[in-house]
Amino acid sequence: xxxxxxxxxxxxxxxxxxxxxxxxxxxxxxxxxxxxxxxxxxxxxxxxxxxxxxxxxxxxxxxxxxxxxxxxxxxxxxxxxxxxxxxxxxxxxxxxxxxxxxxxxxxxxxxxxxxxxxxxxxxxxxxxxxxxxxxxxxxxxxxxxxxxxxxxxxxxxxxxxxxxxxxxxxxxxxxxxxxxxxxxxxxxxxxxxxxxxxxxxxxxxxxxxxxxxxxxxxxxxxxxxxxxxxxxxxxxxxxxxxxxxxxxxxxxxxxxxxxxxxxxxxxxxxxxxxxxxxxxxxxxxxxxxxxxxxxxxxxxxxxxxxxxx
Amino acid sequence: xxxxxxxxxxxxxxxxxxxxxxxxxxxxxxxxxxxxxxxxxxxxxxxxxxxxxxxxxxxxxxxxxxxxxxxxxxxxxxxxxxxxxxxxxxxxxxxxxxxxxxxxxxxxxxxxxxxxxxxxxxxxxxxxxxxxxxxxxxxxxxxxxxxxxxxxxxxxxxxxxxxxxxxxxxxxxxxxxxxxxxxxxxxxxxxxxxxxxxxxxxxxxxxxxxxxxxxxxxxxxxxxxxxxxxxxxxxxxxxxxxxxxxxxxxxxxxxxxxxxxxxxxxxxxxxxxxxxxxxxxxxxxxxxxxxxxxxxxxxxxxxxxxxxx
Ligand SMILES: [Zn+2]
Ligand SMILES: [Zn+2]
Numbered sequence: 184x185x186x187x188x189x190x191x192x193x194x195x196x197x198x199x200x201x202x203x204x205x206x207x208x209x210x211x212x213x214x215x216x217x218x219x220x221x222x223x224x225x226x227x228x229x230x231x232x233x234x235x236x237x238x239x240x241x242x243x244x245x246x247x248x249x250x251x252x253x254x255x256x257x258x259x260x261x262x263x264x265x266x267x268x269x270x271x272x273x274x275x276x277x278x279x280x281x282x283x284x285x286x287x288x289x290x291x292x293x294x295x296x297x298x299x300x301x302x303x304x305x306x307x308x309x310x311x312x313x314x315x316x317x318x319x320x321x322x323x324x325x326x327x328x329x330x331x332x333x334x335x336x337x338x339x340x341x342x343x344x345x346x347x348x349x350x351x352x353x354x355x356x357x358x359x360x361x362x363x364x365x366x367x368x369x370x371x372x373x374x375x376x377x378x379x380x381x382x383x384x385x386x387x388x389x390x391x392x393x394x395x396x397x398x399x400x401x402x403x404x405x406x407x408x409x410x411x412x413x414x415x416x417x418x419x420x421x422x423x424x425x426x427x428x429x430x431x432x433x434x435x436x437x438x439x440x441x442x443x444x445x446x447x448x449x450x451x452x453x454x455x456x457x458x459x460x461x462x463x464x465x466x467x468x469x470x471x472x473x474x475x476x477x478x479x480x481x482x483x484x485x486x487x488x489x490x491x492x
Numbered sequence: 493x494x495x496x497x498x499x500x501x502x503x504x505x506x507x508x509x510x511x512x513x514x515x516x517x518x519x520x521x522x523x524x525x526x527x528x529x530x531x532x533x534x535x536x537x538x539x540x541x542x543x544x545x546x547x548x549x550x551x552x553x554x555x556x557x558x559x560x561x562x563x564x565x566x567x568x569x570x571x572x573x574x575x576x577x578x579x580x581x582x583x584x585x586x587x588x589x590x591x592x593x594x595x596x597x598x599x600x601x602x603x604x605x606x607x608x609x610x611x612x613x614x615x616x617x618x619x620x621x622x623x624x625x626x627x628x629x630x631x632x633x634x635x636x637x638x639x640x641x642x643x644x645x646x647x648x649x650x651x652x653x654x655x656x657x658x659x660x661x662x663x664x665x666x667x668x669x670x671x672x673x674x675x676x677x678x679x680x681x682x683x684x685x686x687x688x689x690x691x692x693x694x695x696x697x698x699x700x701x702x703x704x705x706x707x708x709x710x711x712x713x714x715x716x717x718x719x720x721x722x723x724x725x726x727x728x729x730x731x732x733x734x735x736x737x738x739x740x741x742x743x744x745x746x747x748x749x750x751x752x753x754x755x756x757x758x759x760x761x762x763x764x765x766x767x768x769x770x771x772x773x774x775x776x777x778x779x780x781x782x783x784x785x786x787x788x789x790x791x792x793x794x795x796x797x798x799x800x801x
Binding site: 248250257 | 506511535540556558563566570587588590591594600601634
């Protein structure tokens, strides 16, 4: 599991930062990539990475501002042109369907894979046996969502050696033991599954938030996550501007991280007014509130390690 | 007057060529830039040039395929964000309005300049005292237009020294003489304006064509132009593919140039299957039919000199 930042700027592209997009690489976990937002030229950024468009399984859109969605039609079209044939689902606020469908139909783009569009509300956005993705509304003038991505705990591994030492042979019974059940063997031996399974592997938790003012919903979404990705469009001394434009400052992002007791904060959506050393300063500002801060840059990757418990 | 190629690839962006866009720099002529097509990331390409989005006055769209229009919403939005306040007109086939209006409204993009959208048909697309732009339908499976851009002849300069030698003093009468009128001065002297005006400056002519098969309309649009920009998606030996996908080969483009008696042919819309030396070969193919050929590359600029007659 790895976060790969494809676009870390705000509003308009600059030479240093493209507009918003983040890839969540789940290659080990499920052989796919999830995308969060898809600003213009996201497909161009992808050309310089190992991300394969055909492997993109889900795209979560935080909000409909152009710097978060104008790369969608091109990416969806190119994915088909390049032979992508597995289904793809786009999750986003109401309006995302009209945008995608108009762009594809006007341009005569007929994708050759199953394209599903889900207009989201607060609550569960997606769930399977591996992941739960939930959303909450933030404060951005237009509907903007934050996503909480929870990897479910993996059951511990079966302690095969311990079973073999007792003479229990491999077979269907192993499956029951692995699930922690109590089984009685043919010879009358009673096996309590819980004693033959290693510790569960804790799943990882992430929060990837859309553009927003400082708000309680951010804290709820980020509660105790391993990594929080939060916008920081303005420096600490521009709280007024941040408020007026429905954005956050560095220290507001850090305050969310602190209150939510996250492990790591990554700042993104950086205005092009901050260049070079000024970006180090943004990090320093956040560190006055919360220690584990990094600032994203285009093509930065951030591995999300499993928590050994 | 200068053509600046911003995207010279076909279908999908590659590391070497972006999707279609060409800037016609009219800085001397009218202080503005015209754009032909606007594929995704055209605004990103522009960041690396001297083109100023606020100076873009007109955008002509040849057809609605994604690689020719998906950069429009972002460019239109950024132009406003960066302070562009002069009017801008987009000319394109029916459907361009729905595309632009949906993208801007869904994304909450409110541009602060006059944005006009004109859905075009064959015939005159735009005319003023300086330029005449006409369009014809090509053959591309979906409506695709070629544009003929004719700069009107400039009247010759007034031969002031010759007038002064005759004792004719500057005044309103100079304007009449410049227009070639015959005037009678207070002292009875008769001045035939045509004798006091230098030779007219011939205007330049260009043809910028959308994606197309070889067709007669291309030849008509390109008749005796100074520069013809023609697609060459396929090499000479892929005429079958070109036909099936409604595109042209190098030699078909050259045949148009030859029949239309143009001065210069520029090949663009080059498939990413042709790299490096293979592109030189494309030029050689075209040269077997028509001598003055160049192949466009991203950021190539091509000055269009005035014809001294
Ligand atoms: Zn944004
Ligand atoms: Zn094309």
